[in-house]
């Protein structure tokens with residue numbers, strides 16, 4: 001009977017990132033892929049928009065509207081808003097669900113979370129509509145997503161360049177053996193561009209423009225073709241709108257220091273790791289994942305700095321949630337190899 005009942009419930013995989021929230025629904029695939037963002041009326045505390053709808057308001061909001069990113073550097077900083085965004089998208093994902101709760105939610109977490117932080121992820125997911133939570137360290141989800149043999153005693157290095165953090169992990173036998181997290185990732189590169197535009201062009205630009213420059217003409221290494229892009233903002237001396245043509249070489253210079261810091265963090269983790277692990281990484285190469293990994297030439301740049309082969313994984317923005325998908329589609333197989341135990345609550349319709 002219980003088994004029969006359980007079949008009515010769905011399981012989900014949630015990749016709750018600083019920049020993007022993705023949800024995989026068992027049996028269906030990725031059903032939510034939206035920015036982790038909410039627009040709130042700060043006079044009434046009413047939520048006005050969530051996800052993509054809220055992103056459209058970025059830098060275009062009246063004074064009484066605040067945009068909230070409920071995660072900071074991969075960690076929940078606004079519990080209430082995290083719960084709201086999870087509840088909203090879980091509800092939308094499960095419209096076909098017979099009951100309002102999910103049987104199991106597998107969710108990615110950074111490797112360096114404290115007990116309190118892990119608990120707050122579990123609490124947020126449970127109060128947003130799941131009966132049971134399985135915490136999966138993000139590099140493990142990524143490794144499963146890119147179909148690395150995670151059970152085997154060979155070490156692999158995953159570098160996940162997200163929005164708020166770059167997580168560098170060496171994984172083996174289903175767990176992160178050693179890892180390091182730095183607060184330099186996609187958002188920092190946007191900030192670097194905003195700073196450069198201020199100092200070089202006396203132009204104030206918003207985050208969406210900086211991100212567009214990064215994605216369209218940014219690169220980590222010099223590219224053979226020259227390109228430029230027009231960007232609009234506010235001229236600081238006059239306060240008036242102004243358009244500037246920005247060269248790709250300029251954008252590249254803006255974030256040299258940041259990408260060098262990523263390379264240095266990889267090097268120092270390798271220096272501190274046991275020689276057998278380093279040997280494996282040398283042989284297997286480094287897997288570059290996360291949205292920030294899509295910066296043109298970042299793989300080549302890191303390869304040159306670290307002197308280890310670096311490969312960009314397929315579809316770096318979705319590899320973690322796809323990994324969660326693989327886990328929930330075949331839970332008995334993966335539950336045993338996941339290092340952390342799921343904490344359960346009884347299933348209540």
Ligand SMILES: Nc1ncnc2c1ncn2[C@@H]1O[C@H](COP(=O)(O)OP(=O)(O)OP(=O)(O)O)[C@@H](O)[C@H]1O
Nearest residue numbers: 017018019020162163164165186290291292294295
């Ligand atoms: N083509 C691209 N080139 C460079 N950066 C990109 C590209 N596409 C997306 N990004 C960046 O990827 C980042 C988002 O990546 P991702 O969704 O992996 O982060 P996240 O998982 O939400 O964050 P975190 O893991 O830090 O919590 C953003 O900063 C975005 O600007």
Ligand SMILES: [Mg+2]
Nearest residue numbers: 017018162290
């Ligand atoms: Mg991430």
